Amino acid sequence: AQKVTQAQTEISVVEKEDVTLDCVYETRDTTYYLFWYKQPPSGELVFLIRRNSFDEQNEISGRYSWNFQKSTSSFNFTITASQVVDSAVYFCALSEPQGAQKLVFGQGTRLTINP
Amino acid sequence: DSGVTQTPKHLITATGQRVTLRCSPRSGDLSVYWYQQSLDQGLQFLIQYYNGEERAKGNILERFSAQQFPDLHSELNLSSLELGDSALYFCASSPWGGGAGELFFGEGSRLTVL
Numbered sequence: 606a607q608k609v610t611q612a613q614t615e616i617s618v619v620e621k622e623d624v625t626l627d628c629v630y631e632t633r634d635t636t637y638y639l640f641w642y643k644q645p646p647s648g649e650l651v652f653l654i655r656r657n658s659f660d661e662q663n664e665i666s667g668r669y670s671w672n673f674q675k676s677t678s679s680f681n682f683t684i685t686a687s688q689v690v691d692s693a694v695y696f697c698a699l700s701e702p703q704g705a706q707k708l709v710f711g712q713g714t715r716l717t718i719n720p
Numbered sequence: 721d722s723g724v725t726q727t728p729k730h731l732i733t734a735t736g737q738r739v740t741l742r743c744s745p746r747s748g749d750l751s752v753y754w755y756q757q758s759l760d761q762g763l764q765f766l767i768q769y770y771n772g773e774e775r776a777k778g779n780i781l782e783r784f785s786a787q788q789f790p791d792l793h794s795e796l797n798l799s800s801l802e803l804g805d806s807a808l809y810f811c812a813s814s815p816w817g818g819g820a821g822e823l824f825f826g827e828g829s830r831l832t833v834l
Contacts, residue, residue, distance in 0.1 A: 642825075649722065650810060650825035696763065706751065706814060707776055708823065710763035 607632045609699050611711035618687055619719050626682040626714045628697030634658075639673065639680045640698040640708065650696070656680065687718045723747065724826035726811050732832045738799040741829045745792055745813030751775070752794040753814075753823060754786055758807035769794055770817035801833045 608631040618624050630639065641653040654664065656673050664671045668685045684691055694715045698708040723746035733739055745752050754766040756779075765778035769788035780786075783801075788794045798805060808830050812823040 640822075647827070648808065648830075649827040650812075651722075652822045652824070655822060698763075706816060706821065706823065707753070707765040707768060707778060708755075708763075709765070712762045 607634075607637075607699050607701070607709045609697050609709055609711035611695075611697055611714050613714045614712070615715045615717070617717040617719060620689055621686050623683060623685050624687050624716065624718075626684075626695050626697075626716065628680045628682065628711060630678050630680065630697070630699045632699060632701075634701055636701075638700045640700065641671065641680075641682050642696045642698060642710075644694040644696065644713070646693070653682075653695075684716075687716075689718045689720055692716060692718045722824040722826060724811055724813050724824050726809075726826035726829050728829055729827065730830050730832075732834065733801060734834055735801055735803060737801050737833075738797065739801065739831065741796040741798070741809050741811075741831070743794045743796070743811030743813075743826060745794070745811075746824055749813035749815050749824070750792065751814045751817055752788055752792070753812040754780075754794070754796050755810040755812065755825075756807045757810060757828070758804075760804070763810075766796070775817055798831070801831075803833050806831055806833045 610629045637658045643651045670683045672681045694713045696713045697711040725744040750771045753768045757763045766780040768776040786796045808828045810828045812825045
């Protein structure tokens, strides 16, 4: 069965610090997709990134970067120079490419950026 | 704004009652998904409909049911409500029936059962 573990329940940092959110996943599939979603205080889920299992290149988008390591089944998310607006709950999720498009979510990491 | 609309945004009801949550997907999207977010269980997939037909079922209770109508909007019916059903219910949509593309989530319907 698929499983996603986000061991960090809560993280609190001061603005401008870099912060990394950890995500470890389990799956028996050789082909799969990994996602990160952001849930700001307003409650909606906002898509951040999707990565397929064959693409281990790191990705950078502005202050956000993602490190996918298949060897350790990890898909970590780093925010550089954090800002107060980054405060949110972040979810890592896993999906199979075949069949229904259902996501298995981790428990989420609540990130608080203090001014 | 994801383009997915959910109503109502907030709902307070009593145990034993029945409620209906409504979702309008993004224009053109054929798939609708329902997820439940609770403190105990986190975010869990409930059910998916694709073009009016049930496509996949997750951890959905027998007291819950859903359907997707010809205009592609969907409704999630929750009956014989229990305190533990209090949660944030998300609807998401996508153009596809399968695969692993991005899901577009609505803002959720927060259900409180007293």
